[in-house]
Amino acid sequence: MKRARITGVGGCLPVQVVTNDELAVRVDTSDEWIRARTGILQRHIVSGDENAVSMATDAARKALDHAGVSPANVDAVVVATSTPDQVFPSVGARVQAGLGMTSGFGFDVSAACSGFIYALSTANALICAGQARRVLVIGVEVFSRLMDWNDRTTCVLFGDGAGAVLLEEGGSDGEGVLSTHLHSDGRLGDLLYVDGAAGCAGTTQHLKMQGREIFRHAVAKLSAAVDEALSVNGLTAEDVQWLVPHQANIRIIDGMAKKLALSSERVVVTVDRHANTSAASIPLALNEAVHDGRIQKGDLVLMEALGGGLTWGSALVRM
Known part of the structure; x- marks a missing residue:
């Protein structure tokens, strides 16, 4: 049976950092309250031209660079997200275009916070089945879009960002x-x-x-x-x-x-x-x-x- 291995990783975080103290100016909360219940000190929130596609594409490029692989040699892009920029096309298809890929395919997986595990499993299955040799697996979210910024029980918990891995066929047994x-x-x-x-x-x-x-x-x-x-x-x-x-x-x-x-x-x-x-x-x-x-x-x-x-x-x- 074919085996898939991680050969590259990459990440992207928005430039804007919002601390607990800054949130406390907007909602009835405090740094002490948030830290004690969650361990969170700060979060990154999109601004300007940053969005799901831009972050996912940036993280994907970094994963490819880390692996030393050209986008032309990638067969598929599987993106886990609950916060796409558009209903369609998928973030996966947009990332495919952003990377300059002219072949292969891209699509999204929606499983909320478990999305990356679902996407990794899907990409692994594609490789094991012989349908792809190299698959970019990306998790990207802009949860700031979903927040009620007056609800301290939820808005303090989430942030935005993207992470990617390149999954490739090959590797020894046990790897x-x-x-x-x-x-x-x-x-x-x-x-x-x-x-x-x-x-x-x-x-x-x-x-x-x-x-x-x-x-x-x-x-x-x-x-x-x-x-x-x-x-x-x-x-x-x-x-x-x-x-x-x-x-x-x-x-x-x-x-x-x-x-x-x-x-x-x-x-x-x-x-x-x-x-x-x-x-x-x-x-x-x-x-x-x-x-x-x-x-x-x-x-x-x-x-x-x-x-x-x-x-x-x-x-x-x-x-």
Whole structure:
């Protein structure tokens, strides 16, 4: 069976940084309140000409440069996003054009904060099935578009950004994407959702969340997804070098690290500086840890995420 491996990573964050203190000027909150409940200190918010396509394209270019691969040699672009610039064309198709690709295909995947895991799984399947040799997998979000900036329970949590990886066919046995595991339960969709969409009259088009319920489900479902990934591969938590989790809340991240008995030095955390960038959070964190030298070739990396849908999943990757 063909195997897919990550050969390049890249990221893009908006220029504008909004601190907790700056948010406190706009809504009834404080730096202390936000830090204590989430671990967030600041977030990046788009401004000027920045949007989903521009950030995704920039992150993709950096991933290609890191891998030393030309856009002409990429077969597909799979983008995870809940906040595209247009209903269609897809962000994937726009990125394809932005990179100057004249062949292949691009499309979007919508699975909220679990989107990158879903997109990685889809790209891996394309390579394993022989439909593509090189696939750009991108997570990009402009969640600032969905915020009710008067609601302190949600607007303090999210930020904008994009992260990308290049997935290529090849690699030795035991290297690359070992497995991915996807789940959803539509019965829980009202715990985290966006009220309406373009053209839906009488809706706010703002994000709505039952935070306590999401926290409760996150701990149980992510634990199960992690156990599933390890069990399928005949591995234990002791085999994991790095946990690269979805960056939603420091308490959830700490809980998963404790479950795996991983020290804080083995957990990649960006939620303090990026806030929750939804589908972009895992590739942004992976990009940071690869480029600063923490994650090395041969390291076993565990990724996990939960988002609206509810959707959740995990992936095990040998770098």
